[in-house]
Amino acid sequence: MENGLIRGDTLSVLRELPADSFDAGVTSPPYNKGERHQGWLVPKVTYHASSDRRAEDVYQAEQIEVLNELYRVTRPGGSFFYNHKLRWDRGWLQHPYAWVSKTDWVLRQEIIWQRKIAGNIRGWRFWQVEERIYWLYKPRLEEAAAPIGTELESRHAKMTSIWEIRPERKLDWAPDPFPLEIPARCIYAILGDGQGRVIDPYAGSGTTLVAAKLLGYDYLGIDISEEYIEKARERLANAAVEQVRLDKEIEKHRVGLTFKQRKERGLTKPRTRRPRLI
Numbered sequence: 001m002e003n004g005l006i007r008g009d010t011l012s013v014l015r016e017l018p019a020d021s022f023d024a025g026v027t028s029p030p031y032n033k034g035e036r037h038q039g040w041l042v043p044k045v046t047y048h049a050s051s052d053r054r055a056e057d058v059y060q061a062e063q064i065e066v067l068n069e070l071y072r073v074t075r076p077g078g079s080f081f082y083n084h085k086l087r088w089d090r091g092w093l094q095h096p097y098a099w100v101s102k103t104d105w106v107l108r109q110e111i112i113w114q115r116k117i118a119g120n121i122r123g124w125r126f127w128q129v130e131e132r133i134y135w136l137y138k139p140r141l142e143e144a145a146a147p148i149g150t151e152l153e154s155r156h157a158k159m160t161s162i163w164e165i166r167p168e169r170k171l172d173w174a175p176d177p178f179p180l181e182i183p184a185r186c187i188y189a190i191l192g193d194g195q196g197r198v199i200d201p202y203a204g205s206g207t208t209l210v211a212a213k214l215l216g217y218d219y220l221g222i223d224i225s226e227e228y229i230e231k232a233r234e235r236l237a238n239a240a241v242e243q244v245r246l247d248k249e250i251e252k253h254r255v256g257l258t259f260k261q262r263k264e265r266g267l268t269k270p271r272t273r274r275p276r277l278i
Contacts, residue, residue: 001197005231010201011062013222021073023219026208028083029066032059047180056089060099066102066201067136073199076140077150080102081186082103083113083178085131088124092108096132106147113166113182133163133182137179155253156189171205174216180242181249183211188253191217206232210239214246228256 001021006013010029032054054062070080084096101161111133118127139147151157168179187198187208196217200208203221205228212219213236223229 001218001220003213003219005203005206005223005229006230007223007226010067010222010226011066011069011269014073014217015072017069017090019072021197022199023075023078024187024217025070025078025080025199025201026083026186026211027081027202028178028204029063029202031085031087033087043113050263059222062106064102067100067105069276070199070201071104071136071138074138077137078138079108079137079149079186079190080136081183081228082134082136083131084134086128089177092175100134103136104138104262106139107134107225108137108149109135109158109161110181111135114162116164117167119212123145133186135186140211144204153192155255156192159185159189159252168205168207171207177205177207180207180211180245183208184215184246184249185253186252187211187217188215192216203232204228209236211246213239214243 003020027182033120050186067080067082074080082096082100082102086096087094097107097110113131113133115129115131118129137147139149163182163185165179171177183200187196190196191198198208198212198217198219199221200219201211202221203223206221209219209221209232221232223232243273
């Protein structure tokens with residue numbers, strides 16, 4: 001399977017891919033905001049060659065199918081990171097966990113992406129400045145009873161479960177793409193300095209693929225828009241211009257000594273209890 005992009009409907013293309021083909025993946029699907037909701041700071045989001053206006057039950061059922069196909073094409077022990085957000089429709093909350101929890105995946109962690117900016121500044125509720133990133137895991141056969149997975153290295157685990165990263169501002173031709181730092185962090189934390197194959201089933205602007213390429217991994221993207229496919233290919237061809245930005249993210253994945261190593265070398269200070277005042 002060669003590196004690149006495939007044009008087509010996400011679910012249809014996934015069904016044609018062989019099982020156990022990928023080690024990791026990152027995506028942010030269309031949010032089904034109805035192409036009518038917008039904020040004072042962010043205009044309504046529309047997509048080229050696809051609709052973001054479906055009945056909610058149809059949308060959620062399709063997302064479950066897509067995630068289950070991604071589970072099938074991911075190797076045991078592999079991970080997938082699924083970016084979505086909380087939405088409200090006439091006051092009713094639509095939470096991504098409602099359908100993520102119905103898939104074949106094991107939900108390993110819910111990560112909060114703190115965007116530091118609200119798309120809709122209104123007074124119906126506190127300004128929403130965060131989105132969710134679900135770390136999904138496909139257990140190995142021997143992990144059926146306890147799908148714990150492999151422990152993260154300290155240099156990756158120290159990132160915590162709240163990621164303060166500003167939204168992407170430089171790609172004005174794509175609908176609200178996530179920044180390069182998001183897929184870079186996800187992929188690098190899972191695959192480290194080794195080899196692996198990465199997938200993004202809603203490739204859009206190609207950000208996940210650029211991160212994978214710069215990190216030295218193989219990659220495959222899917223998108224229904226010929227316009228996005230061509231622009232993503234152009235971006236991949238010029239990916240080197242984004243290397244400095246990616247390197248700044250990788251620099252964050254460094255530690256001196258782990259806590260265990262510090263303890264073994266007697267570098268940790270014992271806790272002292274303050275006397276209780278009676």
